[in-house]
Amino acid sequence: MLRQNASGNIQRLAQYSERQNAGFEITDSMKMGVSGQVQTFTRNQTATQNREIPLAAQAALHPKIRLASAIGKTGARTVLRNPYRSPLIPTTVQNLSVSPHSHEYYGQLTDIILDSFYPSTCSSCNVKMTGRVSTRSYVAKCPKCRKHVSRISHTPFAYLKLPLWTVGWVLDQSATKYPQVITGAEIKRCLNISEDAALRLKKRVQVFASQHKSAVESLFYSELKKRFHKSKDLLEPDKKDINKRVTTPVGNRPIPQSDSVVLFSAKERSNKGRKRFRHHGQTASIYLTDSLGGRQVGVMVQTTTWKGGPALYESIPNQQTKTILPIIQRQIPKNTPFFTDMGMDWLKPYNRNHRTVNHNLQSKRGTGKSRRRFQQNGIHTQAAEGRQGALKTAFRAYRYIKPEHSQLYLNEYSFFGALKYYGAERITSQNQSLLGQNQRPKTKQQGWGLSGMNFSTHNQY
């Protein structure tokens, strides 16, 4: 039965895909002898079958397993003690019984994702539309009045022009690959679809993540509010006693930190050898010189996180107070203990528990920088810097992103990190409480257009 389903899916894919080739249908089934019996495997079945077939037979299937069979006993079975569970499946939902790496699995996963992230409710009966139509997977049916609605309209996955299971696949891949990212080129290779289709799918993931950004942010905010509720103020840093820790009143509760980093900078070479005068410090490196138009070409990111926590990334055009203050006010509750570097000294009047570390601290001997420049009195931004290191590594896979699209990429990265930390259930329920019960996150409401993903704010400065 399973085989029939799998091949049915393959045929369906072949119908959908524009480059339909004869080789993609079930011509690649393999025959192999296992102790006299003949077993047949189709391309998508091997993963399921691997669990049951003897190791010797697997060795024939896979050249690498031959090594293992030489060491281990012949006839031993490979058993997955903890079957793979996608991070996108809420804890309330049972794990899928089908193996990953099959269309059937990703079809069911898409179903679960649409159900939990974009629930559809009957407008007349006000109940969740749990009914399904077997021949049309994108339709939900009201269990009472049997009304039909589309489950993908008004979601980022409408008009995708790809089979629905690809949605589950791409979201699952993005979640499991974190802290690495999946690029458009990789989607193209893995699904064997056109570049346009792959980029379309990638953009939809970004819009999906952006629609859940406010839920992630409010979870972040409320967690901090709860953690430092009624906590005593941090001590002032002591220049004489380097061991006096400012964090003593809050104990070992992780303190949020913020730092900024430049992802893609305009090198002097791309400036045709000109030096920059208009902007200072880090900001200078993301702009071309005025004689070359002075437009922003690099991306600067403000990272807020705590040790072991989720991270929020904001693409910023400069490090001015008017740019960063609204971001910090959205992320950090008032007077919450907060560490940054000296660049954000201006925050003190808004937050009496804001402490800064001087990365430029000179040594007392008078030559060079002090080795205490990374932390003073227990104030440091190492968690934020660590996240930025991971971000830089991951974003190298993209090679370059335009500043106007940078926030979408950052939202995507932030979302999958938060998904790991909070789980699908908390993010969806937070969304429900922000939007109202059984409401879907909307694209228009939060200013995320599917087609025009432009950030006018970036060019203002």
Ligand SMILES: [Zn+2]
């Ligand atoms: Zn109804």
